[in-house]
Amino acid sequence: MRVDLVSDDLWERVAPLLPPAPERRHRYPGRLRVSDRVALTGVMYVLWTGVAWRDVPAEIVGCSGVTAWRRLRDWTEAGVWPRLQAALLTELRRDGLLDLDDCAVDGSRVRALKRGDHVGPSPVDHARPGSKHHLIVDRHGTPLAVTLTGGNRHDVTQLLPLLDAVPSIRGLRGRPRRKPRRLYADRGYDFDKYRRLLWKRGIKPMIARRGVVHGSGLGRVRWVVERTFAWLHHFKRLRVRYERRADLHLGVCRTIG
Structure with missing residues (x-):
């Protein structure tokens, strides 16, 4: 049984800010890339439970903790979180909640x-x-x-x-x-x-x-x-x-x- 810690509202705000996925090679494509939403679920699972990255249950989350950590690293280096915070603060101010x-x-x-x-x-x-x-x-x-x-x-x-x-x-x-x-x-x-x-x-x-x-x-x-x-x-x-x-x-x- 998989958990879904990323709601549709959250994903609609995060998805446009994520960097595009690298193109797959045609001759040696390798394993299918884990979707960004599943990787974000892995990150949220670690935040909610406090477990180590290596202890993330892939059968519940949908990906390994190493995959979630690497995606967190890539998104952090791409500056996703400051842009997400600015977008959320703008939305709150527009709604009179700031x-x-x-x-x-x-x-x-x-x-x-x-x-x-x-x-x-x-x-x-x-x-x-x-x-x-x-x-x-x-x-x-x-x-x-x-x-x-x-x-x-x-x-x-x-x-x-x-x-x-x-x-x-x-x-x-x-x-x-x-x-x-x-x-x-x-x-x-x-x-x-x-x-x-x-x-x-x-x-x-x-x-x-x-x-x-x-x-x-x-x-x-x-x-x-x-x-x-x-x-x-x-x-x-x-x-x-x-x-x-x-x-x-x-x-x-x-x-x-």
Whole structure:
């Protein structure tokens, strides 16, 4: 019995963005190529179950885990996931489901069992190798961009790169949106230098002050980024980093986000 984790709606959005399949040779065609939809099902199966690629049951998914991993690699190198994210954000904005006026940022550390790119000693995990997800979301908690660094990088150092990673979001008449009007963050981002840089970009910093008693009220808006992290880290493939290559791990993040 095969599983189908790729709905028709999802496939209609993904299929136009995938690179064309290579042409088969006429004299020595080899085995028939696994369809892209089946390979995407294999990728989604790994995300949902958290199993290793080599343990993907071909009789259930329709392809081996190695095939799914290779297709994920090819799609990531072809830039499929950023284009898919931009298309989905545009659709959400067109339907009035995206609020870009108020955004929130935060970072979260994850274990990196196999090391690899963007891995560093985690200061809160006995210097074990780890990475950190940096996330910006809209008022409703919809992910706008995610970046990956070593576990020893400070959150505030990635504030501007995270803002630069937000794609141009269309969907309404006028110029596309790429930045919020107000940006909410916790005390880890409380540096006057970055407040000035945000003002220079036309963004009002709503950052909690260090050394001030809790109760500023900013958490009424900022809590959505914590909830989004909880959603993302519900998947074991994101809660623990297994991929050595940073681009593949980010590709997995964007697939779920």
